[in-house]
Amino acid sequence: xxxxxxxxxxxxxxxxxxxxxxxxxxxxxxxxxxxxxxxxxxxxxxxxxxxxxxxxxxxxxxxxxxxxxxxxxxxxxxxxxxxxxxxxxxxxxxxxxxxxxxxxxxxxxxxxxxxxxxxxxxxxxxxxxxxxxxxxxxxxxxxxxxxxxxxxxxxxxxxxxxxxxxxxxxxxxxxxxxxxxxxxxxxxxxxxxxxxxxxxxxxxxxxxxxxxxxxxxxxxxxxxxxxxxxxxxxxxxxxxxxxxxxxxxxxxxxxxxxxxxxxxxxxxxxxxxxxxxxxxxxxxxxxxxxxxxxxxxxxxxxxxxxxxxxxxxxxxxxxxxxxxxxxxxxxxxx
Ligand code: TXA
Ligand code: MG
Numbered sequence: 051x052x053x054x055x056x057x058x059x060x061x062x063x064x065x066x067x068x069x070x071x072x073x074x075x076x077x078x079x080x081x082x083x084x085x086x087x088x089x090x091x092x093x094x095x096x097x098x099x100x101x102x103x104x105x106x107x108x109x110x111x112x113x114x115x116x117x118x119x120x121x122x123x124x125x126x127x128x129x130x131x132x133x134x135x136x137x138x139x140x141x142x143x144x145x146x147x148x149x150x151x152x153x154x155x156x157x158x159x160x161x162x163x164x165x166x167x168x169x170x171x172x173x174x175x176x177x178x179x180x181x182x183x184x185x186x187x188x189x190x191x192x193x194x195x196x197x198x199x200x201x202x203x204x205x206x207x208x209x210x211x212x213x214x215x216x217x218x219x220x221x222x223x224x225x226x227x228x229x230x231x232x233x234x235x236x237x238x239x240x241x242x243x244x245x246x247x248x249x250x251x252x253x254x255x256x257x258x259x260x261x262x263x264x265x266x267x268x269x270x271x272x273x274x275x276x277x278x279x280x281x282x283x284x285x286x287x288x289x290x291x292x293x294x295x296x297x298x299x300x301x302x303x304x305x306x307x308x309x310x311x312x313x314x315x316x317x318x319x320x321x322x323x324x325x326x327x328x329x330x331x332x333x334x335x336x337x338x339x340x341x342x343x344x345x346x347x348x349x350x351x352x353x354x355x356x357x358x359x360x361x362x363x364x365x366x367x368x369x370x371x372x373x374x375x376x377x378x379x380x381x382x383x384x
Contacts (some may be wrong), residue, residue: 065176
């Protein structure tokens, strides 16, 4: 059985219930500013194993540990360079995950056996209240089944996990909408493993230096595997100018085609029968709004029972890097 709470009403009681569930090794889905997380007590290996079972996720894929504040950083990580403290103070609470050398107390179940751990302080008030009341670390991946689109509202979590989670805290829709930026600061030079809510430009401003690309022997983050974040429909990345021609070819073959476009749709000539097999999914032009709406749009492709989705990539500056990364993965080109 799982319950949920509307944002605001009785949030304190819900948090107390959530903490009781977490203390006895249960699973609680909670909102963050990026996507909803599926949380368990990061110090309890049995509880952490339940996360993998609920998601159907391979157990060697490491989890992020969520903390209540910067001051907890060295309870979980060691050998923390000064610039990392600076990054944490600048971007936490917020959508930045730092990969650091782990302390021995971090269970292997959390790190998948790696000698590093991912840490972040989320910016959502309900997540922070939960973390402060729990007074420990919460291991939490995105609250979706393995390989599926991350949930950005409580209803998505319910659709993904149903009774596999003991409680869903409802904090409304997520403000950022794509996952945190993962920055590996455990090696010689910091490297972005996954673009996300904090942009490369923002990080470079603090680091005062250009960021290197990840080394080829860096641990593979599963979020970096092709076919992650994928709807069931086939996804093709298409330039705006080629979209209608491609849509027409597919629709004339009898396929139902979703067209994901930023800004307004374009005109299908009147009287064209194939136009009836087109499903328009409009995304906002503004990049922050597009990131926020992205996963809902990907879900709507399947809801509309489309066979094929044609999508245009944004420019890769700023938040565009995270949006383009997720779209490439949806297209199996991670
Ligand atoms: O925004 C987010 O980061 C969300 C919210 C819930 O916080 N969480 C999230 O978790 O996206 P998940 O498990 O879906 O993705 C975490 C990524 C995975 O790709 C994992 O491989 C990587 O972080 N990761 C975790 N620990 C790592 C480590 N020690 N070294 C390298 N990658 C790591
Ligand atoms: Mg995920």
